Amino acid sequence: MTQIEILAPAAESTVTAHELTAAERNGLITVAGRLTGPAHPLIDSPDWLGAAREATSLLPRQLLGTLRAFRHDPGADGVLLLRNLPVTAGDPLPPTPGVPNSVERVPTTAASVIVSVMLQLGEVIAFRNEKSGALVQNVVPVPGKEDSQSNAGSVLLELHVENAFHDNRPDYVGLLCMREDPTGDAKLCTSSIRRALPLLSEATRRVLAEPRFLTEPPPSFGSLGGVRSAHPVLQGDLDDPNVLVDFAATHPLDERAKAAMAELREAFVETMAAHRLRVGDLAVVDNRVAVHGRTSFTPRYDGEDRWLERVYAHLDNRRSRVDRLGGGAVLN
Numbered sequence: 001m002t003q004i005e006i007l008a009p010a011a012e013s014t015v016t017a018h019e020l021t022a023a024e025r026n027g028l029i030t031v032a033g034r035l036t037g038p039a040h041p042l043i044d045s046p047d048w049l050g051a052a053r054e055a056t057s058l059l060p061r062q063l064l065g066t067l068r069a070f071r072h073d074p075g076a077d078g079v080l081l082l083r084n085l086p087v088t089a090g091d092p093l094p095p096t097p098g099v100p101n102s103v104e105r106v107p108t109t110a111a112s113v114i115v116s117v118m119l120q121l122g123e124v125i126a127f128r129n130e131k132s133g134a135l136v137q138n139v140v141p142v143p144g145k146e147d148s149q150s151n152a153g154s155v156l157l158e159l160h161v162e163n164a165f166h167d168n169r170p171d172y173v174g175l176l177c178m179r180e181d182p183t184g185d186a187k188l189c190t191s192s193i194r195r196a197l198p199l200l201s202e203a204t205r206r207v208l209a210e211p212r213f214l215t216e217p218p219p220s221f222g223s224l225g226g227v228r229s230a231h232p233v234l235q236g237d238l239d240d241p242n243v244l245v246d247f248a249a250t251h252p253l254d255e256r257a258k259a260a261m262a263e264l265r266e267a268f269v270e271t272m273a274a275h276r277l278r279v280g281d282l283a284v285v286d287n288r289v290a291v292h293g294r295t296s297f298t299p300r301y302d303g304e305d306r307w308l309e310r311v312y313a314h315l316d317n318r319r320s321r322v323d324r325l326g327g328g329a330v331l332n
């Protein structure tokens with residue numbers, strides 16, 4: 001889409017949040033304690049990920065139940081909002097990183113928490129051509145990148161399925177708030193196809209279910225992104241389909257397909273939930289059922305800007321084996 005309209009969410013999120021009790025929060029600090037500290041290997045090493053896989057079964061019982069239920073059915077919104085997660089073990093948070101492609105290599109409380117939670121949903125993965133293949137990535141505004149359609153930008157980030165072009169895109173995207181946007185303007189926006197579908201005409205649904213769309217890889221993937229073939233935007237059972245679209249990277253192949261995509265975007269905007277994430281909020285987006293984006297905001301680059309940590313997970317490690325060199329967690 002060439003013309004990017006304003007995402008102007010009417011109200012705060014109506015997505016049900018699961019707030020951890022003080023005891024559950026302490027339970028998470030204990031789990032993170034098993035994975036943090038100078039004696040531990042770096043996050044991207046097989047040893048650390050193995051330790052995190054062992055630690056994940058020690059998460060508080062109720063949280064395990066909530067995650068299992070979400071995996072079974074992501075609900076009408078396709079988003080799970082967890083609140084009151086620890087992001088430090090009491091020590092002060094460092095300044096928000098302000099450099100391109102910033103990632104977390106040393107296991108911190110926050111990194112241990114988000115990885116332990118995401119490991120309950122699937123296998124934690126990353127992409128070699130994105131943020132150097134690091135499993136825990138920082139989502140921060142970067143000077144000079146203001147206008148980019150990436151998470152380093154601060155202009156409106158269009159609604160998208162994460163890595164929509166990739167055959168083995170993540171099934172879940174976890175975004176943990178480390179520091180709130182001091183201006184309050186930056187909001188994670190999510191829309192689900194389950195809420196949008198009833199707003200679409202029968203004819204539009206049929207067009208969206210045909211292979212009349214092409215999705216480009218982001219420039220960072222270079223030639224390894226490969227040439228992808230035309231795909232439908234709605235996939236599977238048309239009564240409850242999966243969605244595959246990125247409104248900044250998916251191109252309709254004809255006029256009718258273009259109109260159908262525009263109608264879909266309108267339906268998404270109408271049914272959108274906007275989340276002003278607070279410290280310790282973890283939004284998990286089901287990347288088959290929901291799209292996400294972000295409103296525009298004005299960074300200050302003073303170390304106090306909005307800061308999220310992001311981790312991907314997917315469900316079928318065998319399905320993706322062909323893309324994971326050596327059987328590791330990083331996909332080509």
Ligand SMILES: O=C(O)CCC(=O)C(=O)O
Pocket residue numbers: 139151157162173187188189292293294308310
């Ligand atoms: O900044 C946000 O709220 C979302 C950014 C995003 O789409 C991402 O990191 O995948």
Ligand SMILES: [Fe+2]
Pocket residue numbers: 160162292
């Ligand atoms: Fe995203």
